[in-house]
Amino acid sequence: MKVKAKSKNNITSVRVLAKHPMETGRRINKESGEKIPAKYIQELTCEHDGNVVFVAQFGTSVSQNPYLAFSFEGGKKGDVLQLRWNDNTGDVEKIEAKVK
Amino acid sequence: MNFLPKALISISLILLTSVSVATPEQDKETFQSFYTERFPDISKEEFGDGVYALNQDARDQWESMNDFPPYEDDLEEGETLYNTAFKNGKNYASCFENGGENIRQHYPKFDSKRSMVVTLEMAINECRTHNKEEPLPYKKGDIAKISAYMASTSEGSEINVATPKSKDELAAYDAGKQYFYSKRGQLNFSCANCHVQNVGRKARSETLSPALGHPTHFPVYRLKWESFGTLHRRFASCNKQIRAEPLSAQSEAYRNLEYFLTYMSNGLPVNGPASRK
Amino acid sequence: MAISRRNFLNMLTVGSTACLALLSPITSWAAWASDAFNATTPDDAYKNLFGSTDTIESEKVKLKVPKIAENGGAVPVSVKTDIKEVESITIFVKDNPQPLTATFQMSAKTIPDVSTRIRLAQTSTVTAVVKAGGKLYSKSQEVKVTIGGCGG
Numbered sequence: 001m002k003v004k005a006k007s008k009n010n011i012t013s014v015r016v017l018a019k020h021p022m023e024t025g026r027r028i029n030k031e032s033g034e035k036i037p038a039k040y041i042q043e044l045t046c047e048h049d050g051n052v053v054f055v056a057q058f059g060t061s062v063s064q065n066p067y068l069a070f071s072f073e074g075g076k077k078g079d080v081l082q083l084r085w086n087d088n089t090g091d092v093e094k095i096e097a098k099v100k
Numbered sequence: 101m102n103f104l105p106k107a108l109i110s111i112s113l114i115l116l117t118s119v120s121v122a123t124p125e126q127d128k129e130t131f132q133s134f135y136t137e138r139f140p141d142i143s144k145e146e147f148g149d150g151v152y153a154l155n156q157d158a159r160d161q162w163e164s165m166n167d168f169p170p171y172e173d174d175l176e177e178g179e180t181l182y183n184t185a186f187k188n189g190k191n192y193a194s195c196f197e198n199g200g201e202n203i204r205q206h207y208p209k210f211d212s213k214r215s216m217v218v219t220l221e222m223a224i225n226e227c228r229t230h231n232k233e234e235p236l237p238y239k240k241g242d243i244a245k246i247s248a249y250m251a252s253t254s255e256g257s258e259i260n261v262a263t264p265k266s267k268d269e270l271a272a273y274d275a276g277k278q279y280f281y282s283k284r285g286q287l288n289f290s291c292a293n294c295h296v297q298n299v300g301r302k303a304r305s306e307t308l309s310p311a312l313g314h315p316t317h318f319p320v321y322r323l324k325w326e327s328f329g330t331l332h333r334r335f336a337s338c339n340k341q342i343r344a345e346p347l348s349a350q351s352e353a354y355r356n357l358e359y360f361l362t363y364m365s366n367g368l369p370v371n372g373p374a375s376r377k
Numbered sequence: 378m379a380i381s382r383r384n385f386l387n388m389l390t391v392g393s394t395a396c397l398a399l400l401s402p403i404t405s406w407a408a409w410a411s412d413a414f415n416a417t418t419p420d421d422a423y424k425n426l427f428g429s430t431d432t433i434e435s436e437k438v439k440l441k442v443p444k445i446a447e448n449g450g451a452v453p454v455s456v457k458t459d460i461k462e463v464e465s466i467t468i469f470v471k472d473n474p475q476p477l478t479a480t481f482q483m484s485a486k487t488i489p490d491v492s493t494r495i496r497l498a499q500t501s502t503v504t505a506v507v508k509a510g511g512k513l514y515s516k517s518q519e520v521k522v523t524i525g526g527c528g529g
Binding site (some may be wrong): 043051053057059070 | 406409410414450451452453455470473474475476477478479480481482483484486487488490491492493494495496497
């Protein structure tokens with residue numbers, strides 16, 4: 001996950017690019033003829049100062065390597081954001097990002 | 101009165117030779133002004149954005165993608181690959197002037213000793229083989245990432261391919277020019293049919309991009325490829341799309357075409373690597 | 378000095394509550410709506426997510442999505458609104474195998490302005506739904522997806 005966050009006039013804007021295949025479960029492996037099992041991020045959350053400020057829930061219609069841009073009131077330069085996603089197979093990724 | 105016929109003959113000979121063969125510089129002026137006249141609202145430098153300079157709906161999507169470019173990871177990998185030493189301890193920087201930084205705009209170069217056009221990708225592989233490393237495949241993968249990194253160090257610098265002057269240089273330039281203007285494939289299209297004559301118009305649902313500015317943003321990250329690809333990768337797929345036999349990457353014909361095409365874009369800023377559809 | 382039983386029990390209770398708080402999901406947020414995400418028709422998706430298909434078309438929902446997608450696998454979409462007290466912003470793609478694409482839950486501090494990139498299986502209508510004050514406000518736009526000619 002890559003995160004770019006900056007704060008201006010008491011508003012923190014965040015851009016995220018998660019690295020994930022977002023496999024829909026509908027594609028067929030050309031060699032084996034089998035369906036490639038679904039593997040996609042279901043939830044991506046952002047916490048600031050102990051509070052959850054954003055929750056994104058995805059289905060299989062979200063693009064590979066999901067991109068997200070959102071913003072919230074509060075936050076300032078130097079603050080740390082906690083971002084985390086979990087997918088349908090139980091995989092999780094957590095990252096801390098500094099607000100510029 | 102005797103000298104008149106001789107003078108007339110000499111004058112007409114001079115006129116004939118000066119008009120019949122345009123120099124590369126004259127070609128470039130004609131080429132570039134064709135586009136700036138056809139699209140008076142677009143500055144010469146903006147043509148490097150291709151279709152995104154011509155179509156707002158497409159441009160909006162492109163700008164959204166650029167908010168967080170899909171190729172960031174691959175570009176970082178290119179930088180790492182570039183800075184990784186070979187087994188013998190040497191590295192890519194030792195093969196290029198200025199350590200390989202801010203030089204992409206001078207490629208392709210004409211190697212007069214070997215009498216051939218050398219592209220940046222070819223130079224990268226020659227660096228590898230000189231240092232006893234295996235050469236990389238030319239269309240995608242590591243070579244595209246390394247070339248993308250090198251291009252990124254030239255961002256904004258003006259394309260500046262040395263003007264073909266010697267007999268050999270002019271021969272290669274002419275071969276590239278001929279390729280560009282010759283019809284080929286089942287669809288019987290030349291590069292010029294789409295990218296000069298019908299620039300801005302549509303082929304089915306695709307807007308045709310200007311040939312001016314074509315090479316400036318390579319290697320390109322195509323959303324369709326989900327990876328970086330070199331200019332020759334695109335040449336090959338373009339050939340396939342008009343049902344012509346694709347040539348192999350770094351073949352003489354493609355190198356000469358790249359030579360002609362890049363010279364035509366002299367003066368435009370390097371804006372690669374970039375994302376395209 | 379030995380800890381009194383009362384203190385010990387107190388400590389246990391406080392300790393375990395704290396642990397439980399760490400373990401349990403943030404319960405004020407809705408869990409991943411599997412019925413809604415798995416629904417294959419827009420109506421079912423709406424019913425499962427919102428409990429209703431009653432939406433009010435509103436110009437206050439600003440949906441930005443291209444007319445012709447450059448790439449059906451990565452279509453940029455932005456939704457914003459100046460409606461107050463937004464609870465959630467949701468995106469549907471009418472003709473996708475699973476129309477519910479993404480739903481964004483807003484905290485009191487979240488600004489109702491989100492962007493993402495979505496997949497369109499074919500030319501379809503993209504709908505943004507803003508839930509605020511118990512009502513559903515929507516805006517739709519058709520996005521064409523082509524295979525294209527020579528760039529495609």
